[in-house]
Amino acid sequence: MDRNKHPIINTAYQLVPATGSLLRTLGTVFMHSFRKRETVSYPEESVYLPPRYRGRIILTRDPDGEERCVACNLCAVACPVDCISLQKAEQDDGRWYPEFFRINFSRCIFCGMCEEACPTSAIQLTPDFEMGEYDRQQLVYEKEDLLIDGPGKDHDYHFYKVAGMAIGGKDKGQAKDEEAPEDVRTLLP
């Protein structure tokens, strides 16, 4: 029998499986109402963010409580949207630090390139996204807004303990794997 010649029979052939599919879908949706919920009632309920979530950027301090950022500018140059700007300054003891450190969060895409580029573990992304503002200007964060009091995710790293430059409290030869400064006036082997 040629179905195309009998439209009613043809419609019935299509209608029966379609109805079945519809009912199965309704059933599946209905069954979902008994499952565990994935959405949370934000803001009444807080959101779980994994520790490596890439949110609000912070500047951390080393285990001694000194600013970790040495103003090397690598975060700024790694930033694909060029939203980091800073200026190097030097403390009396020779430590480099940022005179200002500005992130324009209205441009930031939270890609984490700055964190990857940072040689001192200073700049870190945190599990926090609650940064909404009514005024875009408020999204420009200065160093005071960025600097926290702890070491962040990296608890131990201390750049100046491995770098050769002498700073206050750490002379030449006192960094990790360093010999005492050479006496250039000796010719002894």
Next chain:
Amino acid sequence: MAIIHVDGQAYEVNGADNLLQACLSLGLDIPYFCWHPAMGSVGACRQCAVRQYKDADDDQGMLVMSCMTPAKDQTRIDIEDEEARTFRASVVEWLMINHPHDCPVCEEGGHCHLQDMTVMTGHDRRRYRFSKRTRRNQNLGPFIGHEMNRCITCYRCVRFYNDYAGGTDLGAFGSKDNVYFGRYEEGTLESPFAGNLTEVCPTGVFTDKSHAAHYTRKWDLQFAPSICHQCAMGCNISPGERGGSLRRIENRYHGDVNGYFLCDRGRFGYGYVNRSDRPKVPEWRAQLDQTPTHLEVDAALDHITDALRHARRVIGIGSPRASLESNHQLRELVGDKHFSTGIEAQEQACLERMNHLQRTAGLPTPTPREIERHDAILILGEDPVQSAGRLGLNLRQAALARRETMGEKLDVPTWDAEALKTLGQDSYHPLHIAWPTTTELDSVAIRHSLAPEEIARLGFAVAHIIDPSAPAVDRLDTATRETAQQIADDLMAAERPLVVSGGTLTSEAILEAAGNIAKALSMHAKQAGLVLIRREANSTGLALMGGQPLDWALDELAQGNADALVVLENDLYQRLPAKQVDAALARADIRIVLDHQRTPTTDKASILLPAASFAETSGTLVNLEGRAQRFFQVFEPAYLRPEARLHASWHWLHSLAVSLRGEPPKAIHLDQATQACAEAYSSLAGMAQAAPGADHRIAGLPLAREPHRYSGRTAMRAHLNVNEPRPPQDPDTPFAHSMEGYSGFDRPRQQVPFAWAPGWNSPQAWNKFTDEVGGHLRGGDPGVRLIQPAPGHQGHYHQPVQSAEGTNALRALILPRLFGGEETSSLAAPIQQRTEQPSVILSADDAQRLALKTGDRVNIGEGTTLPVYVQPDWPTGWAGLPAGLVAGVLQGATLTLSAGDKP
């Protein structure tokens, strides 16, 4: 020419080069450290190893150092050979063993040759786990920072400092792996070319201290091709700006002028651009004792237009430290009959004389590069290191080139630096300096300590010996006669003698003497040259433009022939005695001053217009060769400091002229300003070709001022306003205020804001822009010569001056000073710190007559007290005074010294 085979490919190269030079000139990359295009090879670092084969049948070959192997015809080498690659990677690994893991806090990072070479050789993992050697640093003065941990012992610093620049206080100490580069004792590096160590050193051992104070990575700086404004040499520089302030000056390679090196005044003297006390908005005051009122641009223009309309006659005073465009606009504003060059009369006479001599003395003016090929030099009445910085280094190379002449006979190639040094020892090409006191070049020169008139007489005597038809000098004493004979013999024995003189002593007689020698030499058809040193960046240009001297302008005002005055970027008190200037200014009711600094003259202004400095505007200067060179705006000051109202002087003056004519305001662009100037003076006609115009494009692109990795664009201005304005547009030049534009090396171009090529971030990247390393820019060296020798010997001999009559009066002999002797650079903090303790030099006779001894203090004029230094061979009757210290004292002015306070 020679054919060499590299990695199986045949290339044509210069057979006089070594393989490293030849390969780099071909654009092939071989890593290297100790070799430098200007200093040759020593084979110390072992980094440039390649495999060389004896002939086409040799399949073993051997590793050789390419910098120590001549590029002979049919040389076969492999750069990409596996063993050579491994060898080079190992060398970098050894060099990096003790390198201190401090790139983030190193000022060299980002334009570091060591970083580039480490990446090039592929060394990216540290395997060495043992302890590192450390070394102490020294304080090397206000210019140079020192961090010895970073040293890779390539010996470039001492080779440059001692062998090339003639310094004596930097050395290599210690032995084996314990080598230290520094001074015997901590202290300021004495050489006036020490700043080049920051570029010569392939790592961060020597860094720019003035830059460290407001440090920015190279990729974050905005550059433009610029010309140094600190003397008449016209060195090409690459100033870098960030955040609205100038951060550093780097050398910009110019094959003919400055090559790879600058002097320290040019490199560290930029601080005046960043001074916080600079005038930033137009200021107006009715009475001198009033506090100035700040005006908007339109209000200021209206105010001035009003005032000038009511003036009887307006005198315009130009300036040799302003661009030709600005001076021309001033001249247009006030009219030819009312324009003064702003140069004191005697100095201007000398400048005009020098331009005249360059045309008619019969000798061409060599470029500074060509100077190094002259084999006998007479410097008449100049101290080139103090008066023209970089030129001193060229002259020194000319004296040192004796080694190469000797090496030629023994077949020692010119790049084999250590062999030539051993061969040459202390033999130099003859370099005679007629100058009353010690100079930086004394170690390679014979100096004749003479008074200014005697210098001229010596010159006339030399000319007479060379060509007896030149007038003889009467009553010449035996010593001078012998000296003259010796100098004449040396000049005549040479193939390419050179005469250097200049306007430092503002003595026309000395210049005439130099002209006589030049003419005498040209009679003998020598390939000789004549170099004439001018004092300021645009002295040559202003003399070409012409105008009345400053004395005339002040007289016109003092006599009441004019009642209004427009001063362009000029501090009159530096040029003439304060009394004379005061008298003139007191008679001028309207005193309009344009300047980018606060000077005693701006303090007397009724209206002060803030001019843009060289970094904030563009213009044209003419250097001492007569080469017109354009400098370009580095940054737009209003972008980061919206409150600033800085504009080019030529902009201000043009707007004033338009407004004075009652026309509707219209802008003038740089190309129009340049064209107007070129058309107005036949002697300056060529200046329009000095650089490409604003419509110049490469591959349809403007030229980028910023490196492609320029960072922070969306944050650096966000504290002012998070809404980013459009980047400043530049209708005046072919450069864009952004990284969008051409910044590559593969298309030849003349105007290079900064040198960068893939894998080459350090200044060594210049090798990618030159036709051969150490040669000329592939796009042609910038600038055009405006002064050409007139064909035929048109000049005539001048009559010698008579010896000065014996007088008891003590005359001032102003000695040029590299640090502190120039008006604007001495406003920069590093230069102020580097300026040496000034003293008055007296002869033993004068000291005895005045009952003074070395160390006593004397008063000079009003308010300046200086210690006395008694120099045994100093000419009697003269008191040597450092330039720039006692303002308004002219060369040769009578001085009265009175005993000062005891120290």
